[in-house]
Amino acid sequence: MPSAGRLGGAAVLRLLLAAQAVAAFEPVTTTLVVGGALSLLTGYLYKNPPCRFSECCLVERPFDAEALKQDLEKKLFGQHLASEVILKALTGFKNNKNPKKALTLSLHGWTGTGKNFVSQIVAQSLHPKGLKSNFVHLFIPTLHFPHENQISLYQDQLQKWIRGNVSACASSVFIFDEMDKLHPGVIDAIKPFLDYYEQVDGVSYRKAIFIFLSNAGGDLITKAALDYWRAGKKREDLQLKDLEAMLSVGVFNNKHSGLWHSGLIHKNLIDYFVPFLPLEYRHVKMCVRAEMQARGSAVDEDVVSRVANEMTFSPKDEKVYSDKGCKTVQSRLDFH
Structure with a gap:
């Protein structure tokens, strides 16, 4: 050789x-x-520069917390809690040269509130190619784990996939979308990788990051936010302690959640349950403006208002929160 x-x-x-x-x-x-x-x-x-020829994970990249902070401030609307928790969690984890376990975040909220968007921002802050990186892995239950009668097979495949990729890159990122559509039991296969073990079969998982995205718990978050609104309080006064414990219990007991009765929750292996609040009319307008700017168009406030006004809001009488968040902003802007 x-x-x-x-x-x-x-x-x-x-x-x-x-x-x-x-x-x-x-x-x-x-x-x-x-x-x-x-x-x-x-x-x-x-x-020689280790990444001269191709994307590599041989040298750990310095984590730019300030760049992540600016991205969250400019691109994520109405989510003061999520922005704060994710920024602090990632900064603390990446600045720790010897973490005791993999970082595990579980993001919860209604559709269109920014969960997928945040996972993209986080992925790019950790690996320059973001979701296109060889070291960022996205799992979609309806695509990768569709059959309820093959849970054991999926568990085995998932363990092998994670083991192989963490062996190649210790700081691999694994994103599990639509956790509310994942068959209960599948996710428990990764429990050993999230626990406080120095190594599992010769591989350390302590620098890996796992992110779960789920609509489960969205109703609980919305109820808490609505109670605040009805009491005349500002949504910005809501703190993580007001929601996290309720959210973890609710998701654990939700039969329509991939984390139903999961050992990951039972053993306290999820570091943060991150609530994404329902979006108000003003936040939808922010999304429309941001989309227009991203397309290189001048912001037309008349169009912004028309798009926002076409959204449906709930509760029926008060119409405080957008039912779909900013999910359909792009398609409606296309129409206008």
Whole structure:
């Protein structure tokens, strides 16, 4: 086998791409291939930029908390709680050189309130390519785990996939969308990876990040926000302590949640239950303005009002919160 010092750039590129290809399709084999490639390339990579040829995870990137803060402030509307919790959780976790467990966030709220949007922002703050990164993995229950009679198979596949990818990149990010559509029991397969173990079968998962997105608990969050509104209080006065305990219990007991009676909740392995508040009329207008700006268009307040006015709001008599959040803003703006 040639020494690392004798490797040419083309050879290094081929090895890195081969390792990436295996990581993408055969998680079980990833450890062997990447392990061999790393031992061969160590000397070379000390003398050359490690990410010169392809995306890599050999050197940890400095975490830019200020950039994440600005992204959340500019792009996420009406979610003071979510912004604060996510920023603090990620900053603390990334600044800890020896975390005791993987960071696990569970985002809850009505559709269109920004959960998916935030997961994209977080992914890009951790890996420059965001959701397109080889080290960010998105799972959709209706696509990846559709059959209730194959839960054991899904659990086995999920463990192998996570093990292989964390072996390749310790700071891998795993996003589970639509947790309310996941068959109960599937997610418990990853419990060992979220626990306080130094290693599991020779692999450390302590620098990985797991994010769950769910509509479950949205009704509880909306009720709490509505009670605040009816009492004449500002939504910005709501704090995490007002919602988190209620949210975790509600999700645990919700039969339509992938976390129903989950060991992840029972063993307190989810670090934060992050509530996304229902959006008001003013927030919908913010979304419309942001979408117009993103398209390079001048903001036309008449159009902004027309789009916002076409949304449906609840409760029926008070019409405080948008039923779909900002979910349909893009399509309605297309129409106008």
